[in-house]
Amino acid sequence: MTPIDQLSKAELAALRASVQANYDAFRAQGLKLDMTRGKPAPDQLDLANAMLSLMGNADYRSEAGEDARNYGNLQGLAEARALIAPILGAPPEQIVVGDNSSLALMHDSLVYALTKGVPGSARPWAKEESVAFICPAPGYDRHFAICEEYGVRMLPVRMTGEGPDMEEVERLAADPAVKGIWAVPKYSNPTGDIYSDATVARLAAMRTGARDFRIFWDDAYCVHHLTAQRNAVANILEECARAGNQDRAFIFASTSKITLAGAGLAFFASSPANVKWYLSSASKRSIGPDKLNQLRHVRFLRDAEGINAHMDAHRALIAPKFAAVIEALDRHLAGTGAANWSVPQGGYFISVEASAGTARRVVELAKAAGVALTPAGATWPYGKDPDDSNLRLAPTFPTLAEVRAASEGIALCILLAALEARTAQAAESA
Ligand code: PMP
Numbered sequence: 083m084t085p086i087d088q089l090s091k092a093e094l095a096a097l098r099a100s101v102q103a104n105y106d107a108f109r110a111q112g113l114k115l116d117m118t119r120g121k122p123a124p125d126q127l128d129l130a131n132a133m134l135s136l137m138g139n140a141d142y143r144s145e146a147g148e149d150a151r152n153y154g155n156l157q158g159l160a161e162a163r164a165l166i167a168p169i170l171g172a173p174p175e176q177i178v179v180g181d182n183s184s185l186a187l188m189h190d191s192l193v194y195a196l197t198k199g200v201p202g203s204a205r206p207w208a209k210e211e212s213v214a215f216i217c218p219a220p221g222y223d224r225h226f227a228i229c230e231e232y233g234v235r236m237l238p239v240r241m242t243g244e245g246p247d248m249e250e251v252e253r254l255a256a257d258p259a260v261k262g263i264w265a266v267p268k269y270s271n272p273t274g275d276i277y278s279d280a281t282v283a284r285l286a287a288m289r290t291g292a293r294d295f296r297i298f299w300d301d302a303y304c305v306h307h308l309t310a311q312r313n314a315v316a317n318i319l320e321e322c323a324r325a326g327n328q329d330r331a332f333i334f335a336s337t338s339k340i341t342l343a344g345a346g347l348a349f350f351a352s353s354p355a356n357v358k359w360y361l362s363s364a365s366k367r368s369i370g371p372d373k374l375n376q377l378r379h380v381r382f383l384r385d386a387e388g389i390n391a392h393m394d395a396h397r398a399l400i401a402p403k404f405a406a407v408i409e410a411l412d413r414h415l416a417g418t419g420a421a422n423w424s425v426p427q428g429g430y431f432i433s434v435e436a437s438a439g440t441a442r443r444v445v446e447l448a449k450a451a452g453v454a455l456t457p458a459g460a461t462w463p464y465g466k467d468p469d470d471s472n473l474r475l476a477p478t479f480p481t482l483a484e485v486r487a488a489s490e491g492i493a494l495c496i497l498l499a500a501l502e503a504r505t506a507q508a509a510e511s512a
Contacts, residue, residue, distance in 0.1 A: 083417035086504050098501040105494045109451040115488040116454040120430035120476040122343055129395050130341040136378045150373035156365055162376035168386045169304055170333055171317040172351035181371050184336035184348040188298055189228050191332055194363040196232055201329050201355040203294040207261055216254050216263035218246035220433055220461030220472045222271040225264045236463035241273045245281030258291035262298055267315045269303035269429025272461055272474040279316045286321035301335040303429040305393045308401050328353045347379050403477040403485045407432050410489035420500035434473040440499035441470045447495040453488050
């Protein structure tokens with residue numbers, strides 16, 4: 083395909099007319115498709131159905147003999163912590179098992195930091211004149227929503243393919259007002275980045291203006307591979323300890339996309355001092371987590387091998403959906419210069435960089451054709467994508483047939499929006 087910006091005026095007009103006709107035909111089908119949120123599909127949830135009947139009527143004792151039905155054990159059952167320890171790369175005694183949502187643990191950790199400070203803080207973060215977080219972007223909209231809710235200033239830094247631009251991160255982190263950074267180290271939402279060893283080492287060792295700087299290390303997609311390659315990321319706790327910054331990282335993860343998104347287990351892992359700090363505040367909030375669900379997960383997943391086998395079953399269901407999106411983007415857009423897109427090796431998203439200034443238009447065209455997309459800008463702090471170019475596609479929830487149909491429409495919308503923009507540009511320069 084000839085790049086759009088090299089087409090003659092006549093070629094541009096002809097291509098635009100034919101893409102418009104294809105778009106109109108797509109729209110005329112009156113479809114109703116949704117590619118907005120990274121949710122597991124019902125058949126993925128079915129993989130964990132056996133858990134619903136666990137643990138039977140009489141199986142409620144932990145290995146230590148605790149009655150899992152009762153209050154208590156805020157840190158979580160030892161066997162649940164041991165189950166996740168090799169995946170998080172933390173010793174079981176440095177892990178807390180919360181209830182079902184890691185986002186809630188991130189939210190609470192930030193609120194505790196703002197109201198009370200963290201180990202090493204001179205005062206609660208909220209007592210500082212200004213508090214800012216580095217926000218790799220495109221990134222996860224709900225991280226940004228937490229910052230916005232509590233008045234934490236967000237400083238976007240571009241992703242590079244192996245994590246955020248570390249030159250820029252190091253420059254920003256030198257400011258004492260900058261207290262933290264969001265990081266999704268493996269299969270980042272939405273770009274699919276896998277943090278390189280160098281990125282992890284630099285995050286762990288960089289000089290920060292704030293003594294109590296924290297990395298919010300959201301390992302949401304730690305075992306969520308889309309290929310046979312189980313990619314690994316360097317151990318952030320070990321790297322931080324090696325650099326003399328043992329309290330720098332808060333690790334978060336959950337089984338939301340391993341077992342059940344509404345009824346999984348969430349985890350917090352960190353240094354001994356941070357775990358003590360977390361539990362001290364968490365103990366004012368709750369008398370103990372749902373330990374029956376912890377036992378249920380231990381019985382069902384068993385060990386790291388069990389988790390891997392379960393994730394392979396997820397992969398078999400969702401990898402074809404990702405392949406269908408990539409295939410449609412390739413077929414319609416390769417060589418046009420209208421967009422670049424990620425080909426993720428894991429996680430839940432495909433990130434598309436459409437032509438600058440067209441993302442909003444693409445979402446509008448898609449909506450008119452019955453395809454719901456995440457609002458343009460959602461992947462940037464404050465909803466402000468400086469180039470109006472990023473689109474986040476979430477192919478897991480719809481059926482494969484729906485993903486195929488939606489991808490066809492989305493590719494057409496991206497191409498049509500690029501052709502419209504190019505036509506307007508050509509008219510201006512004429
Ligand atoms: N972190 C990231 C990066 C996510 O993409 C998601 C889900 N979309 C979550 C956290 C949510 O995690 P949980 O279900 O454990 O609250």
